[in-house]
Amino acid sequence: MSEKIKNKRIKIEDITNLPLELESQKKASQEKIGSVSEGKLKLYNQQKKNVDRFRELLSEKITRQLASSMVACVHCGMCAESCHYSLTRPDDPKMTPVYKADQIRRIFKKHIDWTGRVFPKWVKARSPVDDQDLNHLKNIVFGTCSACRRCTFNCPMGVETALLIRFARGILTDLGIVPEGVFNVSRDQWETGNQMAVTEEDYLDTLDWMKEELQEELDIPDIDIPIDKEDCDFMYTINPREIKFDPRSISHAAKIFHFAGEKWTMPKWGWDQTNFGLFSGDDRLGAYVAKNVYEAAVRLRAKRIVISECGHGYRSTRWEGYNWAEYDQNIPTESVILTLMRYIQKGMIKVDPAKNPEPVTFHDSCNLARSGDLLEAPRWVLDKVCTDYREMFPNRRENFCCTGGGGLLSMAEYRPLRLEVAKVKAEQLEATGAKLVCTICHNCVDGLTDLIKHYKLDMKVVQILELVSNSMVIRMP
Amino acid sequence: MSDLLRILENEFQIIAISFLIFVYILRIVWLFRFKSSKEKTYPEGNAKAGIAYSMLNVAMPWTMETTRKKHFFYIQFVLFHLGVTLAIGATFIIPYWPHLFEIKAIVWIFQFIVGVAFIVGLFRLYRRLADASIRLISSWDDYFSLILMILYFAVAFLAIPINYQRSEWPLILFFALTAFFLIYVPFSKIGHYLYYPFTRFFLGRTMGHRGVFAKKKKNRSTEGL
Amino acid sequence: MPDLEVKGKKIELSQEGFLYNPQEWDDDVARALAKAEEGIEDMSEDHWTVINYIREYFLEKNLAPMVRKVCKNTGFPLKYIFELFPSGPAKGACKVAGLPKPDGCV
Ligand code: SF4
Ligand code: SF4
Numbered sequence: 001m002s003e004k005i006k007n008k009r010i011k012i013e014d015i016t017n018l019p020l021e022l023e024s025q026k027k028a029s030q031e032k033i034g035s036v037s038e039g040k041l042k043l044y045n046q047q048k049k050n051v052d053r054f055r056e057l058l059s060e061k062i063t064r065q066l067a068s069s070m071v072a073c074v075h076c077g078m079c080a081e082s083c084h085y086s087l088t089r090p091d092d093p094k095m096t097p098v099y100k101a102d103q104i105r106r107i108f109k110k111h112i113d114w115t116g117r118v119f120p121k122w123v124k125a126r127s128p129v130d131d132q133d134l135n136h137l138k139n140i141v142f143g144t145c146s147a148c149r150r151c152t153f154n155c156p157m158g159v160e161t162a163l164l165i166r167f168a169r170g171i172l173t174d175l176g177i178v179p180e181g182v183f184n185v186s187r188d189q190w191e192t193g194n195q196m197a198v199t200e201e202d203y204l205d206t207l208d209w210m211k212e213e214l215q216e217e218l219d220i221p222d223i224d225i226p227i228d229k230e231d232c233d234f235m236y237t238i239n240p241r242e243i244k245f246d247p248r249s250i251s252h253a254a255k256i257f258h259f260a261g262e263k264w265t266m267p268k269w270g271w272d273q274t275n276f277g278l279f280s281g282d283d284r285l286g287a288y289v290a291k292n293v294y295e296a297a298v299r300l301r302a303k304r305i306v307i308s309e310c311g312h313g314y315r316s317t318r319w320e321g322y323n324w325a326e327y328d329q330n331i332p333t334e335s336v337i338l339t340l341m342r343y344i345q346k347g348m349i350k351v352d353p354a355k356n357p358e359p360v361t362f363h364d365s366c367n368l369a370r371s372g373d374l375l376e377a378p379r380w381v382l383d384k385v386c387t388d389y390r391e392m393f394p395n396r397r398e399n400f401c402c403t404g405g406g407g408l409l410s411m412a413e414y415r416p417l418r419l420e421v422a423k424v425k426a427e428q429l430e431a432t433g434a435k436l437v438c439t440i441c442h443n444c445v446d447g448l449t450d451l452i453k454h455y456k457l458d459m460k461v462v463q464i465l466e467l468v469s470n471s472m473v474i475r476m477p
Numbered sequence: 478m479s480d481l482l483r484i485l486e487n488e489f490q491i492i493a494i495s496f497l498i499f500v501y502i503l504r505i506v507w508l509f510r511f512k513s514s515k516e517k518t519y520p521e522g523n524a525k526a527g528i529a530y531s532m533l534n535v536a537m538p539w540t541m542e543t544t545r546k547k548h549f550f551y552i553q554f555v556l557f558h559l560g561v562t563l564a565i566g567a568t569f570i571i572p573y574w575p576h577l578f579e580i581k582a583i584v585w586i587f588q589f590i591v592g593v594a595f596i597v598g599l600f601r602l603y604r605r606l607a608d609a610s611i612r613l614i615s616s617w618d619d620y621f622s623l624i625l626m627i628l629y630f631a632v633a634f635l636a637i638p639i640n641y642q643r644s645e646w647p648l649i650l651f652f653a654l655t656a657f658f659l660i661y662v663p664f665s666k667i668g669h670y671l672y673y674p675f676t677r678f679f680l681g682r683t684m685g686h687r688g689v690f691a692k693k694k695k696n697r698s699t700e701g702l
Numbered sequence: 703m704p705d706l707e708v709k710g711k712k713i714e715l716s717q718e719g720f721l722y723n724p725q726e727w728d729d730d731v732a733r734a735l736a737k738a739e740e741g742i743e744d745m746s747e748d749h750w751t752v753i754n755y756i757r758e759y760f761l762e763k764n765l766a767p768m769v770r771k772v773c774k775n776t777g778f779p780l781k782y783i784f785e786l787f788p789s790g791p792a793k794g795a796c797k798v799a800g801l802p803k804p805d806g807c808v
Contacts (some may be wrong), residue, residue: 064511065679071508072672075619077611078543078550086610093610102614114507115618115664123666124616154543156554157669158531158676184805196805198768206770213780244804245769245792248780319687322517329518373521373688397689398542412803415717449789 007420012094016139018413020044020131021180028187035190040284041183044176050131055111057171062112066167069160070108073098079161082154084400085144088421095144095421097151101161103140104168131177138177141168143414147279147406148366153397165406170281178280181410185276186285193292194272196240206243207266210251218474223258225250228300229265234339235302236266237273237293237317239310239442252469253308253336259474260348264306270296273307275316278367279407283324290321297331305333309463311365311405311441315372335368337377337440340468344384350473351385359388360462361434363448364399365441378440381464385471390434400425402439404447419454426455436462478641485652486572493659500663501671508675520686527685531677553597560594561626563587564633568655571639571648578639587637595630598623622667629654708734720796720803727757727800736798740787749786749798751776756799766796766804 025043028036035041044050062070080086080096089095102124109116109125116125128134149162172178173186188197204227211225226232236257242249257264270292277286297305307314318333343349362382368374375396382389392399403422408414429437429452437448437459448461516524530540538544544551567587570577578584602623605611632654635647662668684690706713708730714722719739721727732753736742742749755775759767769791773780787794792804 062511064508064513064675067508067511068672068675068679072669072676074666074669075611075614075616077608077614080610081543081547091609093613096610096614098614099610114504122616123618124614152680154541156535156541156544157673158534158680160676160680181805188805202768202770206768209770209773241792243768244766246790247769248784319518323514326515327517332519370689371687375689394542410805412717412720446793449793 007423008416009089010417010420012092012144015143015414015417016094016136018139018143020135020138020177021413024180024183024187025176028183033187033191035187040288041187041190042174042176046131048175050134050175050177051128053175054128054134054171055107057174058107059112061167061171062108065160066163067108067112069101069164070105071113072157073101073105073155073159074157076156079151079155079159082150084146084148084150084403084424085417085421088423094140097145097155097161100140100145101159101164103137104164134172134175134177137168138172138179141165141172142179142182142407142411143417145406146366146401146403146408146418148401149370150366150398150401153370166278166281168281169279170283173280173282179411179413181412182276182280182407185407185410186280186282189272189276189289190285193269193289194240195274195276196244198240198243200268203243203271204268206247207250210247210254214251214254218255220258223254225254226265228268231301232265232303233263234265234304234306235297235300236264236306236308236336237271237296237313238266238308239274239313240272241442242308249308249463249465252465255469256340256343256349256465256472259472260343265300265302267293267296267300270294270299273313273317274310275313275321276407277324278312278316278320279410286316286321287325287327290317291325291327293317293321294325294327294330302331304331306339307333307335309336309440309442309465311367311372311443314374314441315367318372335372335374335377335440337374337381337464340381340464341377344381349468350475351468351471352473353385353387353471355471356386356467357388358386358436359390359432359434360386360436360438360467361390361392361429361432362395363392363402363429363437363439363444364396365439365444366399366401366405368440369399370397374440378438378464381468382438385464385467388434390432392428392432392437394428400428402441402444402447403451404443409443409446409450419451422451422454426451426457429459430455430457434459436460438462438464438467440464479645482641482645482649482652485649485656489656490568490572490652490659493656497659497663501668504663504668504671516682516686518686520688522685522688522691524682524685527683527690528678528681530691531681531684532674534677535673553600556590556593557597557601557626560591560597560630563590564594564629565655567633567637568652571636571651575639578637584638588634591630591633591637595627595634598627598630602627618665622665625654625658625661626667629658706731706734706738716803718803721800724760724800724802731800732798735800739797740789740794742787742798746786748776748778748782752778752783752786752795753799756795756801760796760799760801766792766801 022044029043036043075098077098079098083097085095106124106126109123110120110127116123145165147162147165151161185195189195207225214223215221273293275286275289277283277289307317314335322329344351362378403418403425408418439445445461452459538551605615632647632651636651681690705715713726713731716722733745736745752772755772756767772791783791
C-alpha cells in the first residue's frame with residue numbers, strides 16, 4: 001500500500017534554507033520570563049559574535065568520547081546504508097549520516113584538530129563565517145536527523161554520529177539558534193518543570209478525575225492514585241502528554257498497580273520523566289529536569305522510581321540524567337515494562353492473552369533499544385498478553401526509528417521531509433501484516449500514528465499498559 | 478646493495494618509526510586532555526564485556542547489519558587491510574629476515590594478497606569518485622591517502638621478490654614510500670587505526686554498561702528487582 | 703501540505719494540518735478540517751459541543767485546554783472524546799477547533 005503513496009520530493013534547500021524563527025523568543029524576552037533572566041534559557045542575539053562563541057563552546061564542551069568520534073571517521077560511507085534518510089533518498093548525498101556529522105566535524109577540524117588547523121583545505125576543515133551558516137547548521141542537525149543512533153551501530157569505526165549531532169544541537173541551543181518548537185518546549189520545561197506547561201492544579205485535578213472514573217468503572221471505592229505518599233515501594237513518573245491529552249494510560253497503570261497490591265505514589269512535583277534536554281542537547285536543562293525526579297524520590301523516601309512508557313524519558317531518567325546532573329544513583333530506576341513483567345512473573349496479576357486476539361507487532365523505540373536496555377522484556381510481556389505476536393524485521397538494536405525521534409515531532413517545519421523518509425518505516429510496518437503496532441513510547445505513538453495516516457496503512461498504535469490492562473483477569477471478591 | 482638502499486632500509490626507517498611513535502604519543506596525550514565523563518548509574522550489563530564485544534566488532538561481521546548484508550564490503554575490507562599488514566611486514570622482513578623471502582611460497586602469498594589489495598584499492602578509488610554521496614564527503618586527504626596506498630601496494634608487489642641484481646629501484650621506492658608513510662600517517666586519515674580502540678572502547682563501555690552490547694540471555698528475570 | 707479549499711477560499715494549513723492563521727476559522731472551516739483530517743463526514747451536535755468549548759477556551763487563554771477541562775465542561779466521558787475524535791484531543795479536536803499545534807512531543 002505504501003507503494004501507492006507518491007511522496008512529493010522535498011528539495012533539500014527548502015529545509016536547509018529555513019530561516020531562524022524568533023517570534024517566541026521575542027515574546028519571552030518582552031515578558032522577561034524567569035528562565036531567560038536567570039540565564040537558563042538562551043535567546044538569540046544578532047549583535048553578539050555568535051560564530052566566535054560557537055567556537056568557544058565547542059572547545060569548552062567537547063569530551064574525550066566526542067573528540068574520538070570526531071577524528072575516527074574514515075569517510076567510508078557505510079553508515080549511508082543504515083539511515084532512514086539516506087535509504088529513502090539514496091540519490092541525495094546530503095542525507096548520509098557522515099555528511100551530517102561532517103558539518104560539525106569540519107568546525108572541529110578547523111579549530112581543534114592538528115592537520116585542519118594548518119591545512120584546512122586538505123581535510124575539508126571549515127569554520128562557519130556568519131550566523132547564516134549557523135542557521136544552516138541548525139537546519140541540518142535538527143531537521144535531517146532523528147538522532148536514532150542506528151548509524152553508530154553500523155559504523156565499523158564505532159563513530160557516535162548521533163552524539164555529535166546532539167553536541168552540535170547543544171551548542172546552537174546555547175546561542176538561541178534553534179527551531180521555534182525546540183525553544184517553546186525548552187521554555188515550558190524550564191518554566192514549569194514539565195514539557196507541556198501543565199499547572200500543579202491541573203495535574204492534581206486530572207489525577208483526581210482518573211481516580212473517580214476508575215472507582216466508578218470498576219465499582220471499587222478504595223482504588224486510589226496516591227499523591228505524595230511517603231515510604232512507598234515506588235514513585236511513578238509520567239509523560240505530560242498523559243496528563244494533558246490522554247490520561248487513559250494513567251488509569252490503566254493505576255488499575256494494574258491496584259490489583260497487584262502495590263504500594264505506590266505519584267509525586268506532586270518532579271513527575272515529568274521526559275526530558276527535552278536530550279533533544280536540544282542542553283545538558284543543563286537535562287540535569288535540571290532529571291534532578292527534579294531524583295529529588296522527589298528522595299523527598300518521598302520511595303524505594304524505586306518507575307518510569308511510564310516513554311523512550312527518551314527512560315533514556316534520560318534511567319541513564320543520561322544521572323550523568324548530566326552528576327548525581328550518584330541512589331535507588332533503582334526502572335521502566336514500567338519491568339514492573340509489569342514482575343507482576344506477571346510473580347503471579348501478582350493474572351492475564352489472559354485471549355483478550356487481545358488481534359495480530360500485534362512490536363516497535364522498538366530507539367532510545368529504549370539502542371540507547372537503553374529494553375529489548376526482551378517488552379516481548380516477554382507481549383507474549384503473555386497477546387495471542388498473535390508478530391516480529392518486525394529488522395528489530396531490537398537494528399529497528400528503524402519511528403521517524404519522529406530526536407524531538408522532531410515538536411519541529412513542524414521539518415515534517416514534510418520526516419514523512420518522506422518514513423517510507424522505510426511504513427514498509428517495515430506493513431510487512432508484518434499486523435493490525436496493531438505496540439510501542440512503549442509516547443513519542444513513537446505520535447510518530448507512528450502520523451506515518452500510518454500519511455501512508456494510509458491499516459494499522460493502529462497501542463501501548464503496552466493498554467494491552468496488559470485489557471488482558472487482566474479480575475476476580476472480584 | 479647500494480649505500481643509499483642500505484641506509485634507507487635501516488637508519489632511515491628507524492628514524493621515521495621513532496617519529497611516528499613520538500607523534501602518536503603526542504596524539505594520545507592530546508586525546509586524553511579532553512575531559513572524560515563519569516558514569517553515575519547502576520549497571521544493567523557489564524561494561525567490560527561490552528568493551529570486548531565492541532573491540533572485536535571488526536572480526537564479527539555478523540553483528541553489524543552493514544557487514545552482514547554486504548559480504549562483499551567486508552571481504553574487500555579484510556583483503557585491503559591484510560594487504561597493508563603484509564606490506565608493512567615486508568618492510569621488516571626485507572632488512573632483518575631476508576631469508577624468509579627465499580621461500581617461493583611465502584613470496585607468492587605476499588604478492589597475491591598485496592596484489593588483491595591493489596585491486597581493492599582501485600575499486601575503492603572508483604567508488605569514491607563514482608558515488609555522489611562519497612564524493613561529497615571526500616577530502617584531498619581521502620583521495621591522496623588512497624592513491625598512496627594503491628601505489629604502495631604496487632611497489633610492494635614489485636619489491637617483495639628481493640632482487641638486488643636486476644634492479645634496486647622497486648626496493649628504493651618501497652622504502653622511500655614507507656618512510657613517507659610513517660611521517661604522513663599520523664596527520665592523515667590513515668591514522669584511524671589509532672582511534673579505533675578509542676571509539677570502540679567508549680561505545681562498548683556505554684553499551685556494555687547498559688546491557689545493549691554483548692548479546693545477553695533472553696528474558697531476564699526480574700528476581701531481586 | 704495541501705491547503706484547504708473552503709467555499710472557494712483558500713485556507714493555509716501548517717505542515718501538520720493545523721490552521722496557519724487561527725483567526726480564519728469558522729464553522730465551514732471546521733467542517734472541512736474535520737473531514738480532511740479526521741475523516742468525519744458529518745459533525746454531530748456532540749462534535750460541536752467539544753469544538754466550541756475548545757475554541758472558547760483558546761480565545762480566552764490562548765492555550766489548548768487540558769482534556770480534563772474538556773470532559774468536565776462538556777460532561778462527556780474521556781472515552782467518548784476519543785470516539786468523537788479518533789486522533790484524540792490534541793491532534794483531533796484542537797485541530798478541528800482551529801488551534802495552532804500544541805507544543806511538546808505530540
Ligand atoms: S561514520 Fe563510520 S560508517 Fe560513516 S563514514 Fe564515518 S567511519 Fe564510515
Ligand atoms: S542518528 Fe539516525 S537519523 Fe541520524 S544520521 Fe544516524 S541513522 Fe540517520
